[in-house]
Amino acid sequence: MHKELFSAFINILFPKACHICSKDLKDKTTAFDDHICASCAGQMKQMPVACCALCANKLTEEDELKSLKCRACAEDPPAYEVLLSCYTYEGATKELIHRFKYSNRPYLAGSINRLMQKALTATGSSLVKNADAVVPVPLHPARQREREFNQSELLAKEICASYGRAFAPALKRVRNTRPQVSLKKDNRLENLSQAFVAADPGMVKDRRILLVDDVVTTASTVNEASRALKASGALGISVLAFAKG
């Protein structure tokens, strides 16, 4: 059967609906793309400008606002240069991540990439354009087997396709760490120490790296991954996340 005719037939049998609110997506004017509606996309809260350029925490004090760095990051800077999180991890953003990761819908990576592009355009960020290669934060092989895909890898691939960057799955997670949020701050770094190694240092040596994660919470994971990239000779590292938890 002709491909277009076939997809028209599929659309009649299974009409496209928003993965977040279930609204019918037949009407192109109210659809953001094939998977989510414009209203849900519009509800996603972009990160405020007044947040730390290194961990995305909210800034309150005057000297923090001037330097765009929180006190903790100024005192103990991470191994990467800048971190940009597109949205806050709540409401429609959180729903979308849940559908993507826990309901096994890998194709939603395309929608998340489009939403990230929207946020990057709105902030005028050249984060992706300045990178030579895009590295996803890896999952431990045991966790990847459970989920069947690595969400950060799918996002990194989408970004590479949109911006014409090199996809570089250079890191390997060698320790299956516990979720960072469940730990006290002192235990977080210990939990992550040596969690990552460069599987292929040649992919990152002398290159400017964009490290991609879906959700950043404490930023210690991306910091630990950045250390492994630096040890492999990366020129500089920027971090891009879809959401800040």
Ligand SMILES: [Zn+2]
């Ligand atoms: Zn919706």
Ligand SMILES: [Zn+2]
């Ligand atoms: Zn900070």
